[in-house]
Amino acid sequence: MIPEISHLLTILAAGLFLFSFLVILSSNALRSTDSIIRLSLNCFNAATIFLICAFILYVYLAVMDDFSVKYIAMHSNSDLPIFYKISSIWSSHEGSMFLWILFLSLWLWLFVNRLDTQSNLFRYVIFFSAMVLLFFLLFLLVTSSPFERILPLAPINGGDINPVLQDPALVIHPPMLYLGYVGFAVPFVYICAYLADGEFRQGWETIIQKWSLYAWAFLTLGIGLGSWWAYYELGWGGYWFWDPVENVALMPWLAATAFTHSIHASTKSGVLKSWTLFLGLSVFILSLFGAFIVRSGIIDSVHSFANDPQRGLTLLLITGVIALISFGLFSFRSIKIVNSRLVVSGSKESFLSLNNILMITSIFSVFLGVIYPLITQYFYSTKVSIGPPYYNTIFAPLIFIAACFIALSVESKWQRKWKLTETLSKLSIPILISCFLTFIVQSLHQYSVSLIQMIGLFSGIFIISIYAFKLLMNSVNREFINWSSAVSHLGFGLLLFSIAGNSIFSYEKNLKLNVNEEYITEELEISFDDLSLKDESNHQRIIAQINMKIHEKIISFSPEKRKYFTRGQVTSETDIEATFLRDIYINIGEQLDDGSWTFRVQFNYLIKWIWFSVLLMILGILIRSRAIV
Amino acid sequence: MLPHRKKRLQNILLLLGSSFIGIFLILSALNSQLDLFYSPSELNKNNLPKERIKLGGMVKKGSIKYEDTKILFVLTDFEEDLDIEFDGIPPDLFKEDSGAVMLGSFDGNGVFVAEEVFAKHDENYMPPELSK
Numbered sequence: 150m151i152p153e154i155s156h157l158l159t160i161l162a163a164g165l166f167l168f169s170f171l172v173i174l175s176s177n178a179l180r181s182t183d184s185i186i187r188l189s190l191n192c193f194n195a196a197t198i199f200l201i202c203a204f205i206l207y208v209y210l211a212v213m214d215d216f217s218v219k220y221i222a223m224h225s226n227s228d229l230p231i232f233y234k235i236s237s238i239w240s241s242h243e244g245s246m247f248l249w250i251l252f253l254s255l256w257l258w259l260f261v262n263r264l265d266t267q268s269n270l271f272r273y274v275i276f277f278s279a280m281v282l283l284f285f286l287l288f289l290l291v292t293s294s295p296f297e298r299i300l301p302l303a304p305i306n307g308g309d310i311n312p313v314l315q316d317p318a319l320v321i322h323p324p325m326l327y328l329g330y331v332g333f334a335v336p337f338v339y340i341c342a343y344l345a346d347g348e349f350r351q352g353w354e355t356i357i358q359k360w361s362l363y364a365w366a367f368l369t370l371g372i373g374l375g376s377w378w379a380y381y382e383l384g385w386g387g388y389w390f391w392d393p394v395e396n397v398a399l400m401p402w403l404a405a406t407a408f409t410h411s412i413h414a415s416t417k418s419g420v421l422k423s424w425t426l427f428l429g430l431s432v433f434i435l436s437l438f439g440a441f442i443v444r445s446g447i448i449d450s451v452h453s454f455a456n457d458p459q460r461g462l463t464l465l466l467i468t469g470v471i472a473l474i475s476f477g478l479f480s481f482r483s484i485k486i487v488n489s490r491l492v493v494s495g496s497k498e499s500f501l502s503l504n505n506i507l508m509i510t511s512i513f514s515v516f517l518g519v520i521y522p523l524i525t526q527y528f529y530s531t532k533v534s535i536g537p538p539y540y541n542t543i544f545a546p547l548i549f550i551a552a553c554f555i556a557l558s559v560e561s562k563w564q565r566k567w568k569l570t571e572t573l574s575k576l577s578i579p580i581l582i583s584c585f586l587t588f589i590v591q592s593l594h595q596y597s598v599s600l601i602q603m604i605g606l607f608s609g610i611f612i613i614s615i616y617a618f619k620l621l622m623n624s625v626n627r628e629f630i631n632w633s634s635a636v637s638h639l640g641f642g643l644l645l646f647s648i649a650g651n652s653i654f655s656y657e658k659n660l661k662l663n664v665n666e667e668y669i670t671e672e673l674e675i676s677f678d679d680l681s682l683k684d685e686s687n688h689q690r691i692i693a694q695i696n697m698k699i700h701e702k703i704i705s706f707s708p709e710k711r712k713y714f715t716r717g718q719v720t721s722e723t724d725i726e727a728t729f730l731r732d733i734y735i736n737i738g739e740q741l742d743d744g745s746w747t748f749r750v751q752f753n754y755l756i757k758w759i760w761f762s763v764l765l766m767i768l769g770i771l772i773r774s775r776a777i778v
Numbered sequence: 779m780l781p782h783r784k785k786r787l788q789n790i791l792l793l794l795g796s797s798f799i800g801i802f803l804i805l806s807a808l809n810s811q812l813d814l815f816y817s818p819s820e821l822n823k824n825n826l827p828k829e830r831i832k833l834g835g836m837v838k839k840g841s842i843k844y845e846d847t848k849i850l851f852v853l854t855d856f857e858e859d860l861d862i863e864f865d866g867i868p869p870d871l872f873k874e875d876s877g878a879v880m881l882g883s884f885d886g887n888g889v890f891v892a893e894e895v896f897a898k899h900d901e902n903y904m905p906p907e908l909s910k
Contacts, residue, residue, distance in 0.1 A: 313870065383869055386896070514804050521808060522815075532815035534832045536881070539811035543804060659847040659866055720870045738867035741844040749867045 151206055152218050156296035158203035162254075163286040165196035170279040173272050186272050190261065193275055196282075197258040204251045207295070211238050217303035220244055220295040226309040226715060228687040236320045237310045242444055242460075243295035245323060249440070250285050252324075253331040257282065260335045260360060273342030281334060284467045292460045309687065309715040318378035322371060326398070329368025330436040333405060335360040337433035337475070340426050344478040349486055354416040354425070355777060361412065361429070362774040365405050366767045372398050373763035380756065383721045383736055388759060389648075391540045393448045396515050397439035403515070404432045407508040409770070414498045418563040419489035421502060426483060428505075430475045435512070437468040448519065495567040500558035507551050514543045545601040548645060552608035555638060556615050579618055583610035594653060602649050609646030612638055633776065637769025640762045647758035654731075654754035663745040674698040675750070688713045693737050693746065695724075708737040708748070732756050813881065819857040826884045833860070833890060834879045842874060853878065853890070864892040 169192035176185045211234050216222040224244070225237040238244040257278040264271055289295075310319075336357040343353055375398070380388040389395060408428040415425045442448055445461020492499050518535040525533050560575050561567045587607045591598050598606070616639045623630040660668050662677040669675075679694035688711045695706040708724040723736040731754045738747030815832040838859060841852035849868060853860045862880065872878055872895060882892035 383867070385869075386894075510800060510804075514807075517804060517808065521812070533812045534815050534881075535808065535812050539807055542807045542811060661847045718870070719873075721867075736867060739844065739849070747844075747847050747867055 151210055152215065152296055152298055155203045155206040155210065156294075158199045158206070159286065159296070160290060162196040162199040162203065163283060163290060165192045165199065166279045166283045166286065169193045169196065169275060170283060173276040173279070176272060183266075186266065186275070189272070189275050189279075190266065193261060193279060194258065196279075197254045200251060200254050200286075204247065207238065207244075207247065208235055211235055214307065215303075216305070216307050217298050217300055218295075219297040219299050222299060222304050222307045224308065224310055226307040226687060228306075228715075229310065229315075230686075232320050233310060233315060236323075238295075239323045239327075240310045240314050240319060242457075243289075243293045245327075246285075246289050246293055246444075247295050248324065249327045249331060250282070250289055252327050253285065253334055254282055256328075256332050256335055256360075256364075257338065260339075264356075269348060270339075270342045270346050273345045274338055277338040277341040277345075278334075281338065281471065284471065288460075288463055288467060292457075292463050306715075309713065312688070312711065312713040312716065312718045312720045313382065315720075316378065316382065318374060322374040322378055325367055325374055326371025329364055329366075329371045330401065330439070332360065332364025332367055333401065333429075333432040333436055335364065336408070336429040340429045341475050341478060344426065344482040347482060347485070351489075354412050357429070358409075358412050358416065359774050359777045361405070361409055362770050362777075365409055366770050366774075368398075368402055368405060369763060369767050369770075372402060373760055373767075377760055381723050381725060381734075383723060388756065391518070391535075391537045393519050394443050396519050397435075397442045400512050400515055400519075401432050401435040401439060403508050403512045404428060404435050407505045408432055410501055411505055414501045418496075418498050420492045420498050421505075422488050423479075423483040423486045424502075424505070426486070427479060430479060434468065434472045434475070437464075437471060441465050441468050442519065448522065490564065493564050493566055495561065496565050497558050497561045497563045500554045500561060504551050504554045504558070507547050507554070511544065511547050514547075515540070518543075541601050545604045548608050549604045552611050552642075552645075555612055555641075559615055559619070559634075559638075576615070579611055579614040582614045583607050586610050590650075590653065598653055602653050605645050605649030606653070609642050609644070609649055612642030613646060616642065633769045633773035635769070636772060637766045640765030640767075640769060643758060643762035643765060647755040647762060650755040651753060651759070655752060655756075657749060657751040660748045660750060661741065661745050662748060663743075666745070672699065677746070677748075680746075685711075687715065691737075693748075695735060695748070697733065697735075697750075699733075704733065706733075706735045708735045710737055727757055730754060817855045818853055818860045819855050821858070821860070823858075823888065826888060828883070830881065830883045830893075832879060832881050833862075833892075834877070835860075837872065837874050837876060837878050839874050853880075861889045862892055863889050864895055866895075868895045 169189040172185060172189040172192065176182070176189070210218055211221050211225055212231060214221075214225065214227045214234070216225075220241070220243050221237070224240050225234050229237065239248045261274060261278060264274060339353070339357045343349070372395075375395075376388045379385040379390065386392060408425065408431075411421045411425045411428055415421050441461060441464040444464060445458060447458075447461055492502055518539055521535055522533050525531050556576055556579070557567070557572065560572045584607070587603055587610065590606060591603065616635045619628075619630055619635060622628040660675065662668060662675070664677055664680055667674060667676040674697070676696050676698075677693065678696055681692050681694070683690040683692060690709050690711050692707050692709040695708065697704045697706065704726050706724040706726065709722045711720045711722060712718075713720070721736050721738075723734055725735075726733045731752055734749075734751040734753055736749050738749060740746050813830055813832045814827065815834065816827075818833070818835050821827070833853060835853040835855045838852040838854045843850045848863060848865045850864075851862050853862050863885075864880070864882075868878075879896045880890070880892040881894045881896075882890055885891050
């Protein structure tokens with residue numbers, strides 16, 4: 150009964166969004182009155198509440214192990230701990246789409262209820278919000294319903310979550326990522342409304358800026374968590390792999406980053422107005438495009454869901470329609486938008502715009518990398534894959550130029566031409582420091598650091614030292630400092646530095662050891678002391694005891710293998726010993742014919758710094774968001 | 779020509795020029811960095827590619843052997859077989875009779891030396907060319 154109630158509530162929500170949409174549509178013809186707009190707002194609110202209730206009921210079903218629901222039967226299991234039962238909902242396509250739509254409606258609901266109902270824009274905001282939600286609810290109900298039941302004979306137990314996904318990160322990574330993706334629906338619907346309304350009042354930036362910053366923070370956190378998970382999970386190619394699914398998350402992130410910068414320039418100095426509007430639309434469209442790539446299976450990826458071309462086509466259609474409507478509106482209306490001022494060359498906003506161009510270039514390159522295999526397959530029937538070298542080659546020069554523009558924009562002022570000598574004198578110390586440190590690293594490493602690594606290292610140190618210098622000046626003689634910019638750019642510099650450092654210093658070893666056997670080199674001793682078995686509720690653990698003696702210090706590791714009963718699948722759990730500078734990462738491989746086991750030992754330098762710098766960037770953005778009223 | 783038009787023309791030409799250069803650079807990076815994707819039967823045994831490629835297929839039943847830290851197996855698409863050598867620990871979903879994708883190149887003796895072997899989230903995964 151409860152599954153039907155949940156299903157019915159979702160259908161009712163779709164119906165109410167449709168009604169709310171139609172009310173606004175007709176109000177245009179009827180000359181809108183307050184009561185009509187209030188009616189559609191009430192419908193919208195009711196629909197969201199229905200959707201929330203439907204999802205809560207669905208969570209209840211998952212917790213209570215109702216295996217008559219096909220989706221829950223396929224992805225959950227009564228042996229699972231409760232938090233996995235709940236997160237099994239978003240472990241595959243249908244349920245994760247449900248969550249995605251729930252978040253979409255929550256964001257829009259919060260936004261709509263904060264707006265001034267008297268303003269002319271308001272009805273358009275409701276109109277576009279209801280439209281987007283309606284599209285996706287229909288998609289959920291028609292092509293990927295999580296409510297299907299297996300009746301009358303429900304299975305006694307469920308099929309379990311895919312063991313590879315049984316990880317605490319599953320509880321938090323997808324929700325954060327989705328909150329980020331759909332959070333950009335808020336600026337999207339507002340910009341659509343702004344363009345449709347056509348009055349073009351000033352001050353629209355402040356209304357959506359805070360929302361965009363929050364969405365940016367969620368998206369960044371989501372990507373960061375995903376990268377951390379992929380790092381310790383074997384076989385996902387490490388923290389960043391330029392896999393299509395990672396790339397389609399990177400594209401909206403880059404667009405969102407460009408957007409947060411240009412909206413800032415737009416509020417501060419009245420430039421780049423229509424460009425900002427365009428970017429705001431693009432972020433959400435790129436998020437939708439990402440959903441299409443991940444869920445259609447059109448591109449081969451390590452992270453993709455089980456695929457269904459039919460769904461892909463529907464999603465592409467929805468994305469296409471939404472893009473057509475929004476960009477159509479933009480191209481008809483944006484011509485009337487006037488910037489209150491012009492970009493002065495050599496001013497802060499000019500460097501900001503240049504970096505915007507770089508970010509667009511990088512989005513374009515990533516986009517090309519993602520779709521190029523499709524193009525060659527379709528037109529030349531050769532299959533190709535675009536690997537990390539392509540992206541590294543493209544990104545290295547872009548990041549170098551971006552670092553220079555960041556430096557120049559820090560030292561310049563809004564609407565004012567730069568003073569060449571003054572800027573150069575201010576930047577000379579950071580330039581010297583970063584050249585010097587890059588050279589030190591190069592010589593420490595026997596001159597084997599590649600050009601791309603050097604560029605990354607240099608850019609990272611350059612950005613860090615500029616802001617470190619600023620911080621110093623602030624503490625010494627109370628010079629003004631923009632804290633949010635300083636913290637987030639320090640994060641970005643540190644990110645570049647740690648990525649480059651990680652690729653320069655890290656190394657790995659494969660070992661073959663019997664129990665009680667030792668492996669000894671000059672720097673370290675590794676001994677394989679014990680192998681034990683342990684039974685858990687839904688799997689058996691094979692745990693290896695490894696002791697490593699390095700720099701006179703003994704560290705013990707217990708990497709393990711898990712055999713899951715339900716699916717007979719095996720997963721490996723790495724054991725990581727983290728110190729300030731590096732991670733020692735051990736994982737256990739196969740048992741060989743002679744009874745010995747293979748192990749992989751990795752020394753990953755500066756790896757934790759990557760996520761620390763991501764947190765810094767988020768912190769910087771949160772500081773900024775507090776400053777906006 | 780009016781001075782402001784001249785300036786605008788200059789700007790447009792500059793923009794066009796730089797975007798052409800940009801696109802040219804991106805495309806040339808693309809062309810030099812891409813890996814061709816094959817299944818075993820798409821390769822000509824007498825003329826194996828020398829560059830790095832991606833290879834996809836099924837791990838043949840009963841073919842997995844270990845030699846020191848190396849793992850040796852046969853990749854098949856049920857038409858042709860290829861010998862694969864991989865020094866490292868394969869992902870968890872790597873097993874007999876299931877799909878695998880690897881990146882690497884051929885050594886002199888027609889053995890494919892994999893630098894990396896990839897797994898999928900989904901244990902029912904099949905390379906697209908086999909599921910047809």
